[in-house]
Amino acid sequence: MNVIALSPLDLAVAALLIVALGGLSLRMHIGVERQLLVSAARSTIQLFLIGLVLKVLFESAQPVWVALLTTVMLVVAGREVMVRQKRRFVGCWGFGVGTLSMFVSAFAVTVMALLLVIGTDPWYAPQYAIPLLGMVLGNTMNGISLGLDRLTQDATQRRQIIESRLALGQDWQRAISDSRREAIRVGMIPIINAMSAAGIVSLPGMMTGQILAGTPPVEAVKYQILVMFLIAGGTGFGTMVAVSLAARRLFDERQRLRLDRLRLPKN
Amino acid sequence: MQALPSLRIQQLVTLHVGPIDLAIAAGECVCIHGASGSGKSLLLRAIADLDAHRGDAHLDATACSSLPGPAWRRTVALLVAESQWWCERVGDHFDHGVDAAWMEQLGLPDAALDWQVARCSTGERQRLALLRTLMQAPAALLLDEPTGNLDQDSTRRVESLLDAYRQQRQAALLWVSHDPAQIERVAHRSYLLDNGRLHGLR
Numbered sequence: 001m002n003v004i005a006l007s008p009l010d011l012a013v014a015a016l017l018i019v020a021l022g023g024l025s026l027r028m029h030i031g032v033e034r035q036l037l038v039s040a041a042r043s044t045i046q047l048f049l050i051g052l053v054l055k056v057l058f059e060s061a062q063p064v065w066v067a068l069l070t071t072v073m074l075v076v077a078g079r080e081v082m083v084r085q086k087r088r089f090v091g092c093w094g095f096g097v098g099t100l101s102m103f104v105s106a107f108a109v110t111v112m113a114l115l116l117v118i119g120t121d122p123w124y125a126p127q128y129a130i131p132l133l134g135m136v137l138g139n140t141m142n143g144i145s146l147g148l149d150r151l152t153q154d155a156t157q158r159r160q161i162i163e164s165r166l167a168l169g170q171d172w173q174r175a176i177s178d179s180r181r182e183a184i185r186v187g188m189i190p191i192i193n194a195m196s197a198a199g200i201v202s203l204p205g206m207m208t209g210q211i212l213a214g215t216p217p218v219e220a221v222k223y224q225i226l227v228m229f230l231i232a233g234g235t236g237f238g239t240m241v242a243v244s245l246a247a248r249r250l251f252d253e254r255q256r257l258r259l260d261r262l263r264l265p266k267n
Numbered sequence: 268m269q270a271l272p273s274l275r276i277q278q279l280v281t282l283h284v285g286p287i288d289l290a291i292a293a294g295e296c297v298c299i300h301g302a303s304g305s306g307k308s309l310l311l312r313a314i315a316d317l318d319a320h321r322g323d324a325h326l327d328a329t330a331c332s333s334l335p336g337p338a339w340r341r342t343v344a345l346l347v348a349e350s351q352w353w354c355e356r357v358g359d360h361f362d363h364g365v366d367a368a369w370m371e372q373l374g375l376p377d378a379a380l381d382w383q384v385a386r387c388s389t390g391e392r393q394r395l396a397l398l399r400t401l402m403q404a405p406a407a408l409l410l411d412e413p414t415g416n417l418d419q420d421s422t423r424r425v426e427s428l429l430d431a432y433r434q435q436r437q438a439a440l441l442w443v444s445h446d447p448a449q450i451e452r453v454a455h456r457s458y459l460l461d462n463g464r465l466h467g468l469r
Contacts, residue, residue, distance in 0.1 A: 164351035167315055169341030169403055178353060256317055257334035 003213050015040070048263055057126045066124050070107075070133055077102055077141045084145040087152040087262040089249060094263070097245050098144050105238030106133065106140045107228050117226060135206065135227055136234040139191060143235035144242040147187030151243050152262055154179040162257050172251040180247045187239035191232050198228060273409045273439040274314075274343065278322035281313035282306070284463045286322060289441075291407070294433055296440040298450045301460035307443045308348070310460065311409040314441070315345035326406060344405035348412045350396030352384040357395055360384075363402050370398065372428050374421060389416045397425060401432060407439040408432075414449065424454055 018040045022033040057065055078099030088094040110133045114120055120128045154163060158179060165175040198204055199221075206227055210220035252258050273293035278286045284306035291297045301307055313320040316331050316339055324331040324343070331339050334349060354360055358380035373394045384392070393416050400408070413429070414422040430453065433440055444450050450457050458465040 003307055018294055158353075160347070160349070161351045161353050163317055164347055165353070166317060166337070167347065168400065169337045169343040169344070171337045252319075254319075258320065 011201050052128060054126070057130070059125055061122070062083075063122075063124055066126050066129060069126075069130060073133065073137055074099060074103055074107075077137050080144045081141055081148065085149050085152065086265045087156060088148075089152075089246070089261055090263050093249055093261070097242055097249070098141075098148060101144055101238045101245065102137060102140050102244035104241055106137045106234045109234040109237070113226065129191050132227070132230065136230050139231040140234040140238040142161050142190060143187040143239040146190070147183045147239040147243045148246055150186045151179055151183035151246055152250075154182060155247075155257070156259055156262070159257065159259060166255065166257065172248075172255045175257075176247050176250065180243055183243045184239050187243065191235045195228055195232060198224070204228070273327060273437070274408060274441070275325040276314060276322070277325070278312055279310070279320055279324065280322055281309055281318050281320040284309050284313070285320075287465055289458075289465065291439040291441060292438055293437040295455050296430075296442060296453055298442045298444050298454035298457040299460050299465070300444055300447075300450060300457065305460045306440075306463060307460050308411055311345055311411050311441065311443065312410055313368060315340055315343060315344065319423070334413070334461065341403050342405055343407045343409065344400045344403055346397060346400045346411060346413055349413050350392045355385075356380075357382045357384055357387065360395075360399055362401060365398055365402055369401065369428060371429040372431075373398065373424050390418065390421055394421060394425065397428075401428075404440065405436060406436070408441070410440065410442045412443055412445065414444075414446075422449070 018036060022036050025031065025033040025036065047124075053069065057069065078095055081098030081102070082088055085094070089097060104175050110121070110129065112125045113132060114125075114129055118128055123129075155176065162175045162179075166172070194204075195201075204224050204227075207220045207224035210223060211217055249261060250258060273295070274291040276287055276289045278288060280286045287310065289297070298308055299310070309318065312318045314324050316324075316336055318389070326343055328340075331343070334342075334444060352360060358365075361380065365380065370377060370379065375391070375394060375398075377397065379391070382391075393413070397413055409431070410429070414425050417425060425448070429440065429442075434436055440453075444453075456467070458467055460466075
């Protein structure tokens with residue numbers, strides 16, 4: 001491995017890009033300079049912190065700490081899914097649907113990869129477990145928030161149609177089937193696109209990182225393929241679980257459409 | 268001789284409507300009219316169990332609450348005022364095909380099943396929606412202005428089809444209408460819905 005270590009000065013040069021962009025935004029009255037600087041600062045601090053956390057974690061490799069960190073990741077991702085919803089469920093379902101689905105899919109997929117594919121020892125070895133879970137969770141989060149958002153918006157817009165279908169005696173699964181199918185599709189499109197474009201249009205970040213760090217390209221490619229498949233599995237199953245749970249929640253025990261279970265969008 | 272009440276509504280309360288008690292015998296047609304916003308559609312929706320409500324509805328001896336929602340709505344069918352469509356082709360909305368004689372009675376050609384929904388007029392859609400509901404063979408019909416968008420000729424056709432259906436199947440009809448002349452033609456009894464209560468006229 002022949003990584004060229006980056007000095008603070010090197011990063012400062014790259015940071016000039018952000019500063020220049022902010023200056024231009026100010027001059028052209030685009031109004032994103034504040035958001036740009038805050039998010040750049042946030043990512044710097046958050047990444048350094050996680051770097052320190054990972055450093056400590058890799059040295060100790062205690063299962064308790066791995067479990068704690070993954071729980072924090074899950075809760076933050078669950079909150080993120082919730083706040084991205086234009087019409088989210090009231091009560092604990094707003095947080096619960098996305099979080100539960102991410103737990104079911106992202107965790108299962110990552111554990112499967114660790115146990116069956118990579119075969120790390122111990123299986124929760126943080127050097128593998130945390131980055132893998134991070135990548136799967138991040139993408140699953142996107143798919144689930146897109147899918148849920150589409151489902152609740154669609155059901156609201158097509159309320160009269162859904163209720164007409166209920167009035168014709170259709171059960172809730174059939175009455176909501178069009179919206180559910182569309183929502184799952186929307187949630188899965190980004191990863192399908194990413195897989196199609198990988199290698200030709202875009203070099204995925206993880207592979208690029210490994211190559212920069214000195215891994216032979218073909219090894220890096222194999223890991224990238226693994227990660228792509230894990231992400232596709234996590235996103236696909238997660239979106240299906242989340243959209244199906246949410247679709248069920250839109251109807252009550254009498255199979256009435258219950259849009260009052262959604263919070264009105266604020267604007 | 269009066270048969271057992273076919274559709275009975277007891278102490279039904281939904282939003283600002285009710286409590287309402289009403290019994291419609293098998294083969295009877297009851298009309299409701301009232302100002303816009305008086306809750307006529309809400310009342311029908313509650314009877315079809317599409318909205319949360321207090322009180323219960325019975326079809327003969329069967330309580331609404333004792334059946335799953337979809338089973339109840341197949342026998343006590345609500346026809347909404349503004350017909351809704353979700354597939355491209357008209358025929359895709361008919362699970363059990365359609366009775367050709369009924370089509371003819373409503374002045375629709377057989378080819379109507381192959382029409383694109385988007386190209387049908389509002390009146391055509393309304394008549395097709397009625398057929399779609401009747402093909403489920405409901406025992407009671409909740410009709411929300413079934414002739415609201417129809418010309419005089421089509422209105423008469425719909426009225427006579429519903430009349431024939433009511434007599435053949437001994438169906439109970441609850442019919443919301445704005446037109447006093449129509450109420451005169453079709454209703455055995457009629458009520459005014461005002462301030463959340465039914466007021467008898469005759």
